[in-house]
Structures are given as structure tokens and as C-alpha cells.
């Protein structure tokens with residue numbers, strides 16, 4: 001067994017005092033806490049999906065974290081700004097930061113709402129009813145407002161009785177399709193949230 005010198009004894013004592021001081025400052029507690037946080041990270045092992053904030057024309061990128069539960073259901077854990085996006089670089093404005101509420105809010109409206117002419121309240125209807133109603137109203141408005149020629153006798157085949165506004169979450173293809181459809185019906189008043 002090697003002999004312990006006075007210098008060795010002093011070094012051992014200083015190391016022990018240092019460890020005691022660190023414990024006194026709470027370093028060991030902090031390490032334990034950080035390990036616990038890492039183990040309990042809400043998004044650990046979650047599936048990462050990319051999307052776009054639907055609220056405005058800036059089009060900030062989002063990352064949604066989901067996990068499949070044992071019963072097969074998919075649980076949305078977190079939505080945050082995408083740090084790889086050149087648009088928002090991981091940031092979201094206060095409105096976009098609430099994007100998760102779109103999916104999880106107990107106040108979320110989950111079916112089309114309809115208020116009949118003269119009625120004072122809205123009622124939930126099926127998509128089949130809502131789409132049928134929209135189609136009927138478009139036809140009625142188009143029939144009532146369609147003009148084939150303008151005041152100078154030029155052929156115009158248009159309706160100014162209907163306007164259409166696209167949303168910021170439209171993809172290029174959806175925007176193209178919607179524009180084709182609306183122009184085909186003779187609409188001239190088309191707008192897109194990205195230009196507002």
C-alpha cells in the first residue's frame with residue numbers, strides 16, 4: 001500500500017470540501033432535477049409532423065408532436081414554431097402560439113353551424129346539409145345576378161353577386177383549383193388572405 005503524503009491528504013480534503021460546497025449550493029439537486037425533467041419530457045419519443053399556421057398570410061411553420069396511445073387513439077401533445085423554417089425560425093406570435101387550442105379547446109366547434117333566415121340561434125348541421133345549402137345559395141345568387149353583357153354591349157358572362165375569399169392555409173394547388181372553380185362560375189370578386 002503506497003504511503004499517503006501530507007500533500008495527498010490536503011488534496012483529498014480540498015476535494016471533499018468542494019463536493020460539500022457544491023451540495024450546499026444545490027448543484028446535486030439541480031442535476032437530479034434535470035435528469036428527472038429529461039426522463040419526463042412530454043414530447044419524448046413523440047411523432048413530429050410539420051404544418052403551417054392557418055391564422056394569417058405570414059404562413060409560419062409549425063411542428064406538432066403526437067403520440068399513439070395504447071388504445072390506438074392519437075394524442076396531440078404540443079404545437080410549437082418550427083426552428084428550421086426560414087419564415088419564423090421557431091417563433092410564433094401570440095395568436096399562432098395558441099394553435100394547439102384549434103384541436104384541443106373544449107369550445108371548439110366540431111360541425112357546421114346554420115342559422116336559418118329569421119332564426120335567432122345557430123344549430124349544428126351535417127356537412128351534407130351545409131354543402132347542399134351552399135350549393136343552392138350559390139346557384140340562386142348566380143342566377144339572380146348573372147350578366148352576359150356590360151353597358152357597352154361587350155360579352156362579359158359574369159356575376160357580381162358573389163365574392164370568394166381564400167384562406168392563408170391554402171396550398172398553391174388549392175388556390176389554383178378554387179380560382180378555376182370561381183372564375184368558371186363567373187365570379188370577378190376573388191380575394192386571398194395572403195394579400196390582405
Ligand code: SF4
Pocket residue numbers: 053054055056057058059060088091092093094095096097
Ligand atoms: S404565428 Fe402569427 S404571424 Fe405567424 S402565421 Fe400564425 S398568426 Fe401569422
